[in-house]
Amino acid sequence: MDALEGLTVLDFTSHLAGPYCTKLLADMGARVIKVERPGGDPARALQPFLGDEPGPDRGATWHYLNTNKESVVVDLTKPAAGGLVRRLMAGAQLAVTSSAPRVEQELGIDYARLSSYADIPVVSITNFGHDGPYRDYRLSDTVLYAMGAEMYSHGLAHREPLKLGGTAALLQGGAMAAVAAMGAITAYEVHGVGQLVDVSLFTVQISNIDRRSSSILAYRFSGRVQQRPQGAGGLAGGVYPVADGYVEVTATAGNYWRRFVDMIGDDALRDPRWENPMTAMDPAAKEEADGIVYPWMLSRTRAEVWDEARKARAMVAPIYDGADLFGDENFRARGLWTEIEHPEIGKQPMLGRPYIFEKTPWRIRSAAPSLGQHTDAVLGEIGCSTGEIGRLRAERVVA
Amino acid sequence: MNEYLPLKGIRICDFTAVWAGQTATMYLADMGAECIKVENPFIWNPMTRAASPRINAMVAAILPPWIAGHPPEPGPRPWNNSPAFIQVLRNKKSFTVDSRRPEGLEIVKQIIRSSDVIAENLALGTLEKLGLSDEAIRRERPDIIILHMPAFGRTGAYVEGRGYGAHIDSVAGSTILRGYRDSSPSDNAGIFAGDYWGGMHGAFALMAALRHRRRTGEGQVIEMAQVESSAHMFPQAALDAAWNGRAHRSVGNRSIEGFVPNGVFPTAGTDRWIAISCRSDQEWRALVEFLGNPAWAASPAMATATGRAENEDAIEERIAQWTATRERDELFHALQAAGVTAGPVLHAGEAAEDPHLAATETWKRLSATEDYPEVDWLRPAYRFTKSDIDLRTPPCLFGEHNDYVYRDLLGFDEDTIERLRAAGHVAGTFAPEALENG
Numbered sequence: 001m002d003a004l005e006g007l008t009v010l011d012f013t014s015h016l017a018g019p020y021c022t023k024l025l026a027d028m029g030a031r032v033i034k035v036e037r038p039g040g041d042p043a044r045a046l047q048p049f050l051g052d053e054p055g056p057d058r059g060a061t062w063h064y065l066n067t068n069k070e071s072v073v074v075d076l077t078k079p080a081a082g083g084l085v086r087r088l089m090a091g092a093q094l095a096v097t098s099s100a101p102r103v104e105q106e107l108g109i110d111y112a113r114l115s116s117y118a119d120i121p122v123v124s125i126t127n128f129g130h131d132g133p134y135r136d137y138r139l140s141d142t143v144l145y146a147m148g149a150e151m152y153s154h155g156l157a158h159r160e161p162l163k164l165g166g167t168a169a170l171l172q173g174g175a176m177a178a179v180a181a182m183g184a185i186t187a188y189e190v191h192g193v194g195q196l197v198d199v200s201l202f203t204v205q206i207s208n209i210d211r212r213s214s215s216i217l218a219y220r221f222s223g224r225v226q227q228r229p230q231g232a233g234g235l236a237g238g239v240y241p242v243a244d245g246y247v248e249v250t251a252t253a254g255n256y257w258r259r260f261v262d263m264i265g266d267d268a269l270r271d272p273r274w275e276n277p278m279t280a281m282d283p284a285a286k287e288e289a290d291g292i293v294y295p296w297m298l299s300r301t302r303a304e305v306w307d308e309a310r311k312a313r314a315m316v317a318p319i320y321d322g323a324d325l326f327g328d329e330n331f332r333a334r335g336l337w338t339e340i341e342h343p344e345i346g347k348q349p350m351l352g353r354p355y356i357f358e359k360t361p362w363r364i365r366s367a368a369p370s371l372g373q374h375t376d377a378v379l380g381e382i383g384c385s386t387g388e389i390g391r392l393r394a395e396r397v398v399a
Numbered sequence: 400m401n402e403y404l405p406l407k408g409i410r411i412c413d414f415t416a417v418w419a420g421q422t423a424t425m426y427l428a429d430m431g432a433e434c435i436k437v438e439n440p441f442i443w444n445p446m447t448r449a450a451s452p453r454i455n456a457m458v459a460a461i462l463p464p465w466i467a468g469h470p471p472e473p474g475p476r477p478w479n480n481s482p483a484f485i486q487v488l489r490n491k492k493s494f495t496v497d498s499r500r501p502e503g504l505e506i507v508k509q510i511i512r513s514s515d516v517i518a519e520n521l522a523l524g525t526l527e528k529l530g531l532s533d534e535a536i537r538r539e540r541p542d543i544i545i546l547h548m549p550a551f552g553r554t555g556a557y558v559e560g561r562g563y564g565a566h567i568d569s570v571a572g573s574t575i576l577r578g579y580r581d582s583s584p585s586d587n588a589g590i591f592a593g594d595y596w597g598g599m600h601g602a603f604a605l606m607a608a609l610r611h612r613r614r615t616g617e618g619q620v621i622e623m624a625q626v627e628s629s630a631h632m633f634p635q636a637a638l639d640a641a642w643n644g645r646a647h648r649s650v651g652n653r654s655i656e657g658f659v660p661n662g663v664f665p666t667a668g669t670d671r672w673i674a675i676s677c678r679s680d681q682e683w684r685a686l687v688e689f690l691g692n693p694a695w696a697a698s699p700a701m702a703t704a705t706g707r708a709e710n711e712d713a714i715e716e717r718i719a720q721w722t723a724t725r726e727r728d729e730l731f732h733a734l735q736a737a738g739v740t741a742g743p744v745l746h747a748g749e750a751a752e753d754p755h756l757a758a759t760e761t762w763k764r765l766s767a768t769e770d771y772p773e774v775d776w777l778r779p780a781y782r783f784t785k786s787d788i789d790l791r792t793p794p795c796l797f798g799e800h801n802d803y804v805y806r807d808l809l810g811f812d813e814d815t816i817e818r819l820r821a822a823g824h825v826a827g828t829f830a831p832e833a834l835e836n837g
Contacts, residue, residue, distance in 0.1 A: 164577050206777070239587050334554060355601075
């Protein structure tokens with residue numbers, strides 16, 4: 001049995017943040033009906049593509065974000081679409097949108113309209129929320145991270161601030177929206193209330209903890225502003241090169257330092273002077289320690305270093321790239337990877353479960369849908385006759 | 400305001416530590432769950448309530464603000480005012496017990512019997528050593544939901560792996576993707592994006608399991624290895640490797656989706672920057688017009704995404720020259736008005752004062768306590784129009800709810816509580832040996 005079995009989600013989202021939210025629901029068993037615009041979700045056009053050959057069913061990002069979903073193509077700008085949305089809403093327990101507030105209204109999927117069709121929860125993901133001076137402003141992943149107050153302290157002091165990799169900031173917004181969606185579903189099932197849940201991507205960035213909410217509270221407490229560091233790491237801390245790449249090291253004074261020294265196994269580092277916090281901040285001391293640490297590191301591979309670190313319980317781990325994650329036998333055996341099968345791309349590997357449930361599995365029931373793959377079936381379910389569907393197609397309301 | 404709290408009546412026995420675990424249970428506490436944090440006065444859990452239990456004004460001043468920006472006088476209980484940790488304690492309750500001793504373990508078991516969820520992300524085997532294996536927990540409460548959030552998994556080759564956020568980001572493929580294009584990963588400063596990502600996924604998983612239990616009466620065990628959930632933050636890199644054999648590296652502030660320009664540019668003043676992205680030809684044309692249609696930008700080579708990609712270095716250089724003399728915030732609003740995606744790189748102080756965040760009631764002022772001054776605290780990130788999901792109670796102080804737990808919840812009489820206090824279970828501060836080891 002799936003944890004979210006029996007839950008139907010009407011999904012008006014596109015691009016990255018909204019689809020990640022509904023993916024989390026779909027992968028745990030919710031039925032997610034994705035209402036796609038004619039021409040498709042812009043995420044279908046995002047690289048990378050299989051074999052670098054573009055195509056609406058060939059993108060890895062698209063496939064990743066839309067597993068287990070159904071695609072119904074409706075042109076929400078057509079007046080006749082309103083009736084279809086009303087009938088689709090009648091069979092859903094949750095709706096999720098990710099259009100700008102003005103666009104929500106233009107498309108007839110704002111909360112006032114949707115809740116007039118059915119009193120169910122509506123999670124509305126927007127750049128800046130539904131109020132406030134930036135309400136109608138645009139966002140990209142980079143601008144979002146910049147305004148989120150952590151970019152400023154990420155990077156090096158003498159250079160420009162740095163963003164996270166990939167599109168992490170947008171996906172974080174989607175993950176937070178999924179938590180909100182589960183809260184809204186719970187309130188609906190337990191208390192019988194539908195409601196608007198307003199998720200602002202900007203507020204999500206500000207609210208979270210990869211130092212930023214800490215930095216903001218620290219500013220309020222102390223008046224100090226978190227700056228970019230002058231350089232990396234203190235005494236034996238930060239990223240070290242090894243024979244085949246890099247490892248991340250934490251060896252702060254105390255237990256972590258002692259375990260690190262156990263790992264390196266050089267008695268010169270056992271001298272108690274190394275444990276003085278002032279030594280840890282002395283560049284000359286760091287150079288001296290590095291004189292011992294670097295040769296040890298450079299004569300070992302990441303795997304060898306990690307083996308030694310685990311034996312010593314040292315806080316050291318390898319720096320992996322995507323190929324390392326894909327190739328790692330341990331993560332593969334545990335189920336981090338699974339497969340999808342799709343007519344256009346065949347069988348391909350896919351990132352698998354982020355969590356292991358004992359009784360209600362995360363699972364792939366179907367690969368991401370082709371554009372409009374489920375239009376006829378879903379319209380049939382809400383009572384559209386074949387003739388009506390034909391007419392709607394001819395009028396380009398559906399596709 | 401109506402209540403309609405989704406998780407009202409749900410109790411969490413909370414053994415989480417550091418950030419990811421404590422964040423997961425915070426989201427559930429925000430939703431109305433009664434989250435009871437189990438704290439041991441004899442054990443200093445590293446990176447859970449403060450960087451160090453002995454932090455004072457002098458030490459705090461030499462450590463980075465995010466971890467040690469305590470109030471100017473941290474006072475005798477710095478574990479109640481570390482900015483890095485206490486805000487994940489909002490809406491929670493704290494009680495103390497030495498669960499390593501039989502009578503302490505029995506107290507924990509009594510809490511478990513009335514709990515719906517138990518959550519932990521301690522070093523692997525810690526709960527088992529206490530006598531709280533999954534089986535033992537289920538003997539107390541058969542339909543409980545157990546959430547484990549190990550760093551690298553509870554099975555497989557890496558079970559003994561130790562790590563904080565930085566190490567999890569490393570293995571998950573995050574660290575290799577950030578950094579300057581022209582420098583090695585050893586220039587990377589620590590960012591811990593996986594912590595709250597893990598917290599979100601842990602909270603999501605728990606609410607899914609709670610739904611299953613409402614429908615079937617069945618509890619279950621959930622294992623969420625933090626590195627595995629974090630791998631999902633970078634699907635493009637993971638899948639390009641899996642599908643095309645291509646290993647991604649840092650692109651600096653450029654876009655992995657091929658948007659040009661996409662970057663961070665200097666503005667007038669010291670260390671003030673603006674981020675600008677053109678995600679379509681339309682946004683590019685808006686930018687060119689905003690720049691006053693200079694010849695370099697109006698050339699046909701720049702009109703297409705392919706052409707801009709070929710000229711990325713030159714475009715970045717021109718834009719940086721242009722922004723360098725402009726005032727950041729004027730540029731932000733003017734570019735947005737012109738239809739260009741742009742935003743200031745805000746530092747913590749600027750974010751704290753941002754007018755949009757103030758207007759949208761992102762913060763809530765709480766009164767001063769003996770441990771921290773009156774300041775504006777973050778509320779939960781989303782607004783529910785009916786459910787009262789909010790910052791309801793301030794971060795729990797160490798042992799703040801001992802009376803509630805021992806008296807009201809467990810129903811112990813005064814004599815018993817006094818005896819437990821004398822034995823060190825009931826405490827308002829850490830025992831000297833915990834402070835010494837911290």
